[in-house]
Amino acid sequence: MTDFDGLVAVVTGGASGIGAAVAATLTARGAKVAVLDxxxxxxxxxxxVSDDAQVRAAIDAVAERYGGIDVVVNNAGIGAQGDVTANDDEEWHRVLDVNVVGMARVSRAALPHLRRSSAAAIVNTCSIAAWQGLPSRALYSASKGAVLALTLAMATDHLPDRIRVNCVCPGTADTPWVGRLLDAAADPAAERAALAARQPMGRLVTADEVAHAVAYLASPAAASTTGTALAVDGGMYGLRPRGPVN
Known part of the structure; x- marks a missing residue:
């Protein structure tokens, strides 16, 4: 596919995991991709993304190198574990600053360039945690719930600008971050099996699967899609099977 020919895409957190898969997918489909990481x-x-001066400098440098910006994929983020008591105020501020305010910083810096594009799109990496009560993910879930709300608000605000804003909501994905969580578990194999089992398809999501969903939302071919949260979660959001999938 060459639906991104002539378009410039910015991918934050694009050096590893889902971000790297997104960068590779958009490149393969014709985009000039700028990785911010x-x-x-x-x-x-x-x-x-927690430093406004760095964000503005990076966005300006991308626009100068490539002559503009058409697509922004706000993927940079950090994790957090534990219930509501597990993290102190400093950690709450840090995670929200990166996961939520970071998206606002990148988006507002890119807006002048996006407004000049005929195929402008923003895709935010949200999470199944935005709408499912996952155990021991209070802070992380709060940040992703905010990303979902931010996506809908931005989609409304930027209708007059012809800038589409959507988000992708992955389930538990097989990424380096999840790998580090599994390595720290008392029984990594059992923990991996438990994470896979809670998704109705019975396996972890792949980074490439999320990347293709992002590419759909960002593509000019999806010109009527805005304000959408696309779940890539093995059926976790909507399905209630009676037992494990064979």
Whole structure:
């Protein structure tokens, strides 16, 4: 597919995991992709989304190098574990700053460029945690619930700008971050099996599957899709099977 030919896409957190899969998918479909990351590699742009000056500098550098920006994928984020008592105020502020305010910083810096695009789109990486009560994920869930609300508000605000805003809501994905959580568990194999079992399809989501969902939402071919939260979760949101899938 070449539906992104001539378009410039920014992917935050694009150096690993879901972000890297998104960057590779958009590149394969014709986009010029700018990776923004704390460790972006040789051709990317170093950017801490919790630092407004860095965000503005990175976005300006992308626009200067490629002549504009058409797509923003707000994927950068961090995790958090535990119930509501598990994290102190400093950690609550840190996670919300990266996961929620970081998306606002990148989006507002990119808006002048997006407004000049004929195929402008923003895709935010949300999570199944935004609408499912997952155990020991109070802070993380709060941040992703805010991302869902932010997505809907932005989609409404930017209708006059012809900027589509959507989010993708992955289930538990087989990424380096999840791998680190599993490695820290008392029984990694049992924990992996439990995570897979809670998704009706009986396995973890892959980063590539999420990336293709992001590409759909960002593509000019989805020109009538805005204000949508697309679940990529093995059926976790809507399905209630009676037993394990064989």
């Amino acid at each position: 704390l460790n972006p590699g040789d051709d990317g742009f170093r950017c801490d």
